[in-house]
Amino acid sequence: MSLADDFARDSAMIAGLLATRPLVRALNFHNTPAHRRAALERQLAHCARYFSSVSEDDLDRYLATGRWHKDRPGMILAFYEGYRNGYDVVRPLLDKYGLTGWFFVITGFVDAPVGEQLDFALAHGIEMETREYDDGRYALSWDEIRALSKQHVIACHAMTHRPIAPMPAEKQRAEVIGAQARFVDELGHLARTFVSWGGPARGEDAATDRLIDEAGYQFQFSNYRIQRLRERPVGE
Amino acid sequence: MIDRRFFMQSLAAAITTALSRGASAAQPHDPAEVLLAELARLEARAYSEEGIPVFLACEDLAGTANGAPAGFTPGPMNAGLAEAYRNYAALLPGLERERTEYDAAEIVELLAERDFNAGGVR
Numbered sequence: 001m002s003l004a005d006d007f008a009r010d011s012a013m014i015a016g017l018l019a020t021r022p023l024v025r026a027l028n029f030h031n032t033p034a035h036r037r038a039a040l041e042r043q044l045a046h047c048a049r050y051f052s053s054v055s056e057d058d059l060d061r062y063l064a065t066g067r068w069h070k071d072r073p074g075m076i077l078a079f080y081e082g083y084r085n086g087y088d089v090v091r092p093l094l095d096k097y098g099l100t101g102w103f104f105v106i107t108g109f110v111d112a113p114v115g116e117q118l119d120f121a122l123a124h125g126i127e128m129e130t131r132e133y134d135d136g137r138y139a140l141s142w143d144e145i146r147a148l149s150k151q152h153v154i155a156c157h158a159m160t161h162r163p164i165a166p167m168p169a170e171k172q173r174a175e176v177i178g179a180q181a182r183f184v185d186e187l188g189h190l191a192r193t194f195v196s197w198g199g200p201a202r203g204e205d206a207a208t209d210r211l212i213d214e215a216g217y218q219f220q221f222s223n224y225r226i227q228r229l230r231e232r233p234v235g236e
Numbered sequence: 237m238i239d240r241r242f243f244m245q246s247l248a249a250a251i252t253t254a255l256s257r258g259a260s261a262a263q264p265h266d267p268a269e270v271l272l273a274e275l276a277r278l279e280a281r282a283y284s285e286e287g288i289p290v291f292l293a294c295e296d297l298a299g300t301a302n303g304a305p306a307g308f309t310p311g312p313m314n315a316g317l318a319e320a321y322r323n324y325a326a327l328l329p330g331l332e333r334e335r336t337e338y339d340a341a342e343i344v345e346l347l348a349e350r351d352f353n354a355g356g357v358r
Contacts, residue, residue: 003335004329006337007325007328007335007339010340011321011322011325011340011343014321014340014343014344015318015322017293018321019310019314019317019318020310020314021303021308021310022294022305022308023293023294023313023314023317024291024294025290025348026290026291026292027287027288027290027352028288029287030284030285031285032285036286040287043287049355051356062294062305063305064296066304066305066307066308067307073356127284127285129282129284130285202297224291225292225293226292226293227297228295228296229297
């Protein structure tokens with residue numbers, strides 16, 4: 001397949017989704033270093049003025065009914081990877097503007113020993129253009145994740161930030177189920193939302209789909225979609 | 237392989253220079269020129285450190301569901317975005333730029349950025 005063929009295929013799919021599916025807006029962040037705090041605050045202030053936060057329960061209701069129930073359009077504020085500055089820089093601004101953040105945590109990044117987090121990041125496609133912590137801890141700690149979880153969404157971004165489908169079965173299992181187990185261990189409950197590197201959607205890899213079901217995730221995020229996989233979170 | 241960020245920053249700089257040559261050239265009216273300039277501007281963003289607006293399509297696959305939620309009826313927003321996407325997608329192959337695997341996503345990002353800046357009002 002050439003780039004032109006890929007573009008034609010993707011365009012047909014995207015135009016179809018835009019035409020026929022309920023849409024939700026998202027603002028995607030990765031690293032949120034302190035030197036970009038002012039720009040971040042401008043965007044979050046804009047969100048607070050014109051959009052509504054989205055919780056997992058809000059999303060559940062929207063996907064179940066197809067109707068958005070708040071006055072202003074929903075905006076998912078997504079913070080990918082699990083950078084430490086999600087706590088130091090993002091959290092105070094979310095609190096200031098009364099917004100809900102979605103923190104997509106790579107469990108292997110968080111679990112890497114402090115002295116190895118930079119190497120882990122560089123080896124797993126986690127951008128480290130800005131390195132603002134002299135002590136070498138670049139990932140959220142589980143204490144910080146627990147604190148964030150009281151007001152924000154903690155979602156699973158798999159274990160290593162690598163494409164899952166080509167992996168051997170044992171590693172696929174670690175990425176999907178092993179990562180979920182870390183949330184259970186540390187937060188005391190399952191993560192409801194899953195997204196893996198590259199954003200494959202439901203139906204693109206049957207083995208991954210089976211593992212996502214087994215792990216009990218309710219929502220799957222991908223490049224162009226959010227898919228609700230079960231009517232209720234596991235345990236409810 | 238060409239470094240995508242360097243290539244796009246160079247392209248953005250070239251476009252900025254071209255647009256600064258005169259008032260008549262500063263406001264491209266041809267839709268293809270507008271798209272070219274807009275994509276170059278978006279691609280020059282620091283994707284790893286800036287907030288990037290996008291749209292996500294919602295699907296209900298729970299139980300026997302298999303696509304759009306049962307109570308959903310597509311509205312003007314759906315039709316408008318789909319038409320805008322198709323129009324840009326038809327223009328893109330003719331642009332004088334290097335094709336990338338991100339072309340389709342960048343059209344979505346362009347539409348989402350405009351929506352974001354407008355406060356989601358349609």
